[in-house]
Amino acid sequence: MDAKLTTQPAADxxxxxxxxxxSAARRSLxxxxxxxxxxxxxGTYRKLKWAMLIFTLCVYYILPWVRWPRGPNEPDQAILxxxxxxxxxxxxxELWPDELYYITGLLVIAAxxxxxxxxxxxxxxxxxxxxxxxxxxxxxxxxxxxxxxRNQRIKLAREPWTADKIRKKIxxxxxxxxxxxxxxxxxxxxxxxxxxxxxxxxxxxxxFTAYFFLGxxxxxxxxxxxxxxxxxxxxxxxxxxxxxxLTDAETLQVTYKTDRGEPRGAHKKGESWxxxxxxxxxNSCVAACPMGIDIRDGAQLECINCALCIDACDDVxxxxxxxxxxxxxxxxxxxxxxxxGEKPKVRLVRPRTIIYAAALSLVGGLMAYSLATRATLQVxxxxxxxxxxxxxxxxxxxxxxxxxxxxxxxxxxxLTLSVDSQTPVALSAIGEEFQGGAATVSADADGVRxxxxxxxxxxxxxxxxxxxxxxxxxxxxxxxxxxxxxxFLTERRK
Amino acid sequence: xxxxxxxxxxxxxTTGHEWDGIREFNNPLPRWWVLTFYATxxxxxxxxxxxxxxxxxxxxxxGLRNHSERANVAADxxxxxxxxxASIKRLAAVTRVEEVExxxxxxxxxxxxxxxIFGDNCATCHGSGGQGFPGYPNLNDDSWLWGGSFADIKQTxxxxxxxxxxxxxxxxxxxxxxxxxxxxxxxxxLVAHVxxxxxxxxxxxxxxxxxxxxxxxxxxxxxxxxxxxxxQGAPDLTDAIWLYGGDRKSIHTTLTNGRxxxxxxxxxxxxxxxxxxxxxxxxxxxxxx
Numbered sequence: 001m002d003a004k005l006t007t008q009p010a011a012d013x014x015x016x017x018x019x020x021x022x023s024a025a026r027r028s029l030x031x032x033x034x035x036x037x038x039x040x041x042x043g044t045y046r047k048l049k050w051a052m053l054i055f056t057l058c059v060y061y062i063l064p065w066v067r068w069p070r071g072p073n074e075p076d077q078a079i080l081x082x083x084x085x086x087x088x089x090x091x092x093x094e095l096w097p098d099e100l101y102y103i104t105g106l107l108v109i110a111a112x113x114x115x116x117x118x119x120x121x122x123x124x125x126x127x128x129x130x131x132x133x134x135x136x137x138x139x140x141x142x143x144x145x146x147x148x149x150r151n152q153r154i155k156l157a158r159e160p161w162t163a164d165k166i167r168k169k170i171x172x173x174x175x176x177x178x179x180x181x182x183x184x185x186x187x188x189x190x191x192x193x194x195x196x197x198x199x200x201x202x203x204x205x206x207x208f209t210a211y212f213f214l215g216x217x218x219x220x221x222x223x224x225x226x227x228x229x230x231x232x233x234x235x236x237x238x239x240x241x242x243x244x245x246l247t248d249a250e251t252l253q254v255t256y257k258t259d260r261g262e263p264r265g266a267h268k269k270g271e272s273w274x275x276x277x278x279x280x281x282x283n284s285c286v287a288a289c290p291m292g293i294d295i296r297d298g299a300q301l302e303c304i305n306c307a308l309c310i311d312a313c314d315d316v317x318x319x320x321x322x323x324x325x326x327x328x329x330x331x332x333x334x335x336x337x338x339x340x341g342e343k344p345k346v347r348l349v350r351p352r353t354i355i356y357a358a359a360l361s362l363v364g365g366l367m368a369y370s371l372a373t374r375a376t377l378q379v380x381x382x383x384x385x386x387x388x389x390x391x392x393x394x395x396x397x398x399x400x401x402x403x404x405x406x407x408x409x410x411x412x413x414x415l416t417l418s419v420d421s422q423t424p425v426a427l428s429a430i431g432e433e434f435q436g437g438a439a440t441v442s443a444d445a446d447g448v449r450x451x452x453x454x455x456x457x458x459x460x461x462x463x464x465x466x467x468x469x470x471x472x473x474x475x476x477x478x479x480x481x482x483x484x485x486x487x488f489l490t491e492r493r494k
Numbered sequence: 495x496x497x498x499x500x501x502x503x504x505x506x507x508t509t510g511h512e513w514d515g516i517r518e519f520n521n522p523l524p525r526w527w528v529l530t531f532y533a534t535x536x537x538x539x540x541x542x543x544x545x546x547x548x549x550x551x552x553x554x555x556x557g558l559r560n561h562s563e564r565a566n567v568a569a570d571x572x573x574x575x576x577x578x579x580a581s582i583k584r585l586a587a588v589t590r591v592e593e594v595e596x597x598x599x600x601x602x603x604x605x606x607x608x609x610x611i612f613g614d615n616c617a618t619c620h621g622s623g624g625q626g627f628p629g630y631p632n633l634n635d636d637s638w639l640w641g642g643s644f645a646d647i648k649q650t651x652x653x654x655x656x657x658x659x660x661x662x663x664x665x666x667x668x669x670x671x672x673x674x675x676x677x678x679x680x681x682x683x684l685v686a687h688v689x690x691x692x693x694x695x696x697x698x699x700x701x702x703x704x705x706x707x708x709x710x711x712x713x714x715x716x717x718x719x720x721x722x723x724x725x726q727g728a729p730d731l732t733d734a735i736w737l738y739g740g741d742r743k744s745i746h747t748t749l750t751n752g753r754x755x756x757x758x759x760x761x762x763x764x765x766x767x768x769x770x771x772x773x774x775x776x777x778x779x780x781x782x783x
Binding site for chain 2: 032384385386387390391392393394395398400430431442444449450452454
């Protein structure tokens, strides 16, 4: 690949001698990866991508440091996955392991959101916010800072190993590893108290697993964003395959407008545009592409829709005095419409997008509702099974239950435990007093209180063999109640 | 997504092998695959150096890390015991069951510990939930041969019943029939008497005939009214609970052959805090007094 910038005598626009090395038609499965040297562009989408890069990185690195006081005995970290304590904290939400379905719901919402965004605007996730894209962008920026833009990087790659080249490579890789370590390190902070584990990591006192995952994530960040880059998207990621099923002819995607561009060819200043397409075949779009493809080949699996070719092309269009957005967000349908002489239009509201939006609001609404009305009090009843009932010396029958009271609130609560039964029964409990069918038990903050309750039916109290009872817990302060129905078992009557 | 029809063999290199005009292409394995393979080789060598790896005639190579799963288990157990230490210390000082019952945390620890010890040592005879079997008392009910207070239960667990320990509980239920102490017809009458004591239906005349015999032979232990005596380990004959069965045949067998169940002494086999946890657990199965 001769990447020398050659100014062709027939045109005023420099033509990049660049090949779309990663396009499916040109790459070979048996050949080593051909390096891609994306050229820096400037424009609307590059600015948007810088903004997204800064925003997403800030979210990732800063979130674990956000504090959220929850009172005594609770961590004050806003987002914390506490495996030893078996809790997941997300601002004012505290999830227990048995509420894992909220995480499932969150994943469903994420998937549906991705479906909706993809059907509307194509692979915006891939182009702007996927960690692979963001970190690769960051790594390329570091590379550019050390080695210069596209042409200098190509030149450096061809140079023999001089002291300067070695210095540049060492600095670049060192910076990459540093970013990788910061990335892997930040991951730890989501699972432990961030300030504590940060201090431990630096002092060498953190647990082995922390160092293991730090090392692993440093390595994957370094490899994925440093040397594998577009190969992760092309070969490893399933999303490019799935997204084909989510887009349709009305989806806005980064598109080369063939109707305007073709027939492409070099153009001399002052020459008539009659019979010529707007594309001057300068290859700027290919040189800017981080995926090593040619957008003019049409929509393709390798394209992450990062829109950098739009900026590259707009720059050229401005120079040759043609309308901008020869490459732009457009739909397949509009290409056909223009060819047929119709007016292009954008149809965001389509059955597909309506269905995705409806599913998204339904699941989102259900999640919001169930989170808002989430019970902070729960009662579970485990009956003794060996034996299921006990005959006492006076002939009465006793059932024993282990009542587990789940208090999800961060305060100790005095609760009323009561047993409802149509048949008169006597109640007792280990360590608690029953008066008039109810006992006051204290449940520790954010924990499970276990009470052993005995229910005794006097001899021959019921004509039926078994009868239903219900064990309920009431918080007199808030009126919140929880109830569990069970059965009083007794001897089968002969 | 462009279809690629141009893709052919990646290289025109051949290995030089040729059979009947068929040449072998030289398509090497992907570099990542080869590198991964070499990496596993290197990893294996590193593993041999650091970890136990090669068996020998008398042992095995220990490796520089001196890793041992056995040692890890021992360390885990030590850590667990250290973590439980505070609760165990409190448990060892317990003298009254209320001290445990009124402390929900200690109670939960004790019941969990007790259930585990019970499962390991007691469940074989008394059943997994202490439900008992004929001859092995149900520990959930409120009838206790040797007393159902916390102290009584602890005493029974420590020294057992007819265990051979010098402090063991010992009681004697005579084999009235087998040893010829009473004639068979008197035994039949006594069976009727005992059934009627607990409200069962039996021949009233036979029961009346046996009343003086009961006072003479049985009342010393079971009491004049048959209410039993926990100090002597004599069961209450008037209640609804029968260790060896309350039907005519079972009672007849008991009177004829006597009964002498055995419970081992756990003193010396379990630690004091384990016995305390066990006593609290059994007491709180529901029948404790």
